[in-house]
Amino acid sequence: MADNNGGLAIKPMDQFEVKALFGGDVSWYTPTNVTLWMALTVLAASALMIYGARGRALVPSRAQSAAEMTYGFIYKMVEDVAGKDAVRFFPHIFTLFMFVFFANILGLVPFAFTTTSHIAVTAVLALTVFFSVTALGFILHGTKFLGLFWISSAPLALRPVLALIELISYCVRPVSHSIRLAGAMMAGHAVAKVFAGFTAAMGAAFFLPILAVTALYALELLVAVIQAYVFTILTCVYLKDALHPSH
Amino acid sequence: MAETAATGPGMPQLDISTFPNQIFWLVVTMVVLYFVMSRVALPRVAAVLADRRGVITSDIATAEEFKHKAQVAEEAYHKALAEARAEAGRIIEAAKAEMQEELDAQMAKADAEIAARTAESERRIQEIRDSAMDMVSDVSKDATKDILELFGAKADARSVNAAVAARLKGGA
Numbered sequence: 502m503a504d505n506n507g508g509l510a511i512k513p514m515d516q517f518e519v520k521a522l523f524g525g526d527v528s529w530y531t532p533t534n535v536t537l538w539m540a541l542t543v544l545a546a547s548a549l550m551i552y553g554a555r556g557r558a559l560v561p562s563r564a565q566s567a568a569e570m571t572y573g574f575i576y577k578m579v580e581d582v583a584g585k586d587a588v589r590f591f592p593h594i595f596t597l598f599m600f601v602f603f604a605n606i607l608g609l610v611p612f613a614f615t616t617t618s619h620i621a622v623t624a625v626l627a628l629t630v631f632f633s634v635t636a637l638g639f640i641l642h643g644t645k646f647l648g649l650f651w652i653s654s655a656p657l658a659l660r661p662v663l664a665l666i667e668l669i670s671y672c673v674r675p676v677s678h679s680i681r682l683a684g685a686m687m688a689g690h691a692v693a694k695v696f697a698g699f700t701a702a703m704g705a706a707f708f709l710p711i712l713a714v715t716a717l718y719a720l721e722l723l724v725a726v727i728q729a730y731v732f733t734i735l736t737c738v739y740l741k742d743a744l745h746p747s748h
Numbered sequence: 749m750a751e752t753a754a755t756g757p758g759m760p761q762l763d764i765s766t767f768p769n770q771i772f773w774l775v776v777t778m779v780v781l782y783f784v785m786s787r788v789a790l791p792r793v794a795a796v797l798a799d800r801r802g803v804i805t806s807d808i809a810t811a812e813e814f815k816h817k818a819q820v821a822e823e824a825y826h827k828a829l830a831e832a833r834a835e836a837g838r839i840i841e842a843a844k845a846e847m848q849e850e851l852d853a854q855m856a857k858a859d860a861e862i863a864a865r866t867a868e869s870e871r872r873i874q875e876i877r878d879s880a881m882d883m884v885s886d887v888s889k890d891a892t893k894d895i896l897e898l899f900g901a902k903a904d905a906r907s908v909n910a911a912v913a914a915r916l917k918g919g920a
Contacts, residue, residue, distance in 0.1 A: 514759055519766035529768035541775040546781060550789035557796045561802060565796075572793045592786035620761050621770040626778075687761065708786055 511698030513691040519616055534614040535622075541607055542616065546599040550613050562636035571599075575733065582737035587744055597626065598733040605686060609718070617728075618686035620679060628681035630736050638743035649746040657686070678735055689721040888912045 508649050522532045547573065553564030561569055562732060575595050602618055608615025616622050638646040650667040651660060698711040760766070889912045896908065 517760040517768060519763070521758060527766055527769050529772045530888065531769055533766075533769055533773070535766075535770050536773045539773050543777060543781050547789065550785065550793065552790070554793050554794065557792065557799075559800055561796075561898055564825055568789075569797060572790065575916050592782065594783045595790060596778065596785045599785060600778060615775075616770075618761070619770055621767045625771050625774055659841070737815065741784055 509699065511695055513675060513694035513698070516614070516690060516694060518579070519619075520521055533613040535616055535619075538607060538614045538616050542600060542603040544629055545603040550599070556732070566624070576656060579737055579740075582734060582742040584744055587737070590740060594733060597630070597736060601682065601732050602726070602729035605729050606722075608686060608690065609721055609725060615690055616687050618683055618690060620683045620709050623679035623683040625674070626732075627682075630678065630739060631675040634736075634743045635740045637740075638746060639716060641744065643747055646743070646746050674735075674739065682728050682732050685724055687718070689724055693717050693721065885913065885916055888916060 519527055519533050519535055521527050521533065522537060525531065527533055549564070552567050554561075554568035556562055556565050558565060572595070574600050576588070576591060579591050579594055580651055583590070602616040602629075604615065638649070638728065642648075650664045650671070652663045652667070653660075655663050693714055696710045696714045700707050700714075703710060889909050892908050892912050894907070898900075
């Protein structure tokens, strides 16, 4: 798009630029491509869960079936991973999954902007999960929540060391949680762009990059779904720690 | 483009100037999405799933009830069948007994008749034998008389008869 240098000027990172929709500077309230693609994410999620399931039929249509399966899939995940008492947080986790899932999928549309490829977005999500889960742990269990770090099954001498390690690993959670998603999204899209850039440069062998992009696209589709799944299941795991801190 | 390239670092992800914008729109999006999902979408889907579960449960209960009814009906059928069999057995038994009685009576009657006929036949055989005996005695007497006459001996009928009778009795 911004390929005005001519020749082999592949700019794989251009696709991640945040741009104002109607020109001008990007201030905090400006409608940008972030706004557009997040709105589309909401629309896509609503299309599946509301428009798709509008029939409310006893014998579901395909779309309704897809909506019900998504519901059942996340519900079962919350129940299995975080426990039965975590079901009251099901709407929150479902919202999180729908956002990440559709943001990832919509990001694969050509010329799309992938909101989840930005560390700012995934970090806010991960930090929100981290702080809410930690606060929940303290609200539900008070100081007993700290038992999560005090491994009572370990020898007494080792416990302070283990507590330190546990504490560090706990605090690193939002970092790994957010960078995993943003990194996976960004890397795949950048590689796809690079391969696409080769198409014009390789002359007669132009079909090789096209084949590579096709294969990569299939892989990216898988990664998009898996990353949404991973993000959600990790949230459930963290939630489980807050609900049941004693291992 | 040129502006971003100038101000931002290599990765647009690390361009901190766009963070407030992204975070603001993310918060708006998440709040909107949460309300749409938790107030509209999820209750609807949950209601549909609950309805379906209810229908399936009640259908299974109905099927269970029908199965129970079918079992009861089958038991009644088997009972009726067993009763009918027992009744039929009784009737056959009665008919057999009646037939046996009749047969016995007929057999007794036939036996009596056969016995009567046998007695009659024996009587007649006896008669025939007796008459044959008489005839033998007569023929013997006449033959004896004739033979005596041929030898020229005179014999009175009475002594000849007595001799022949004695001889026949002894030889018999």
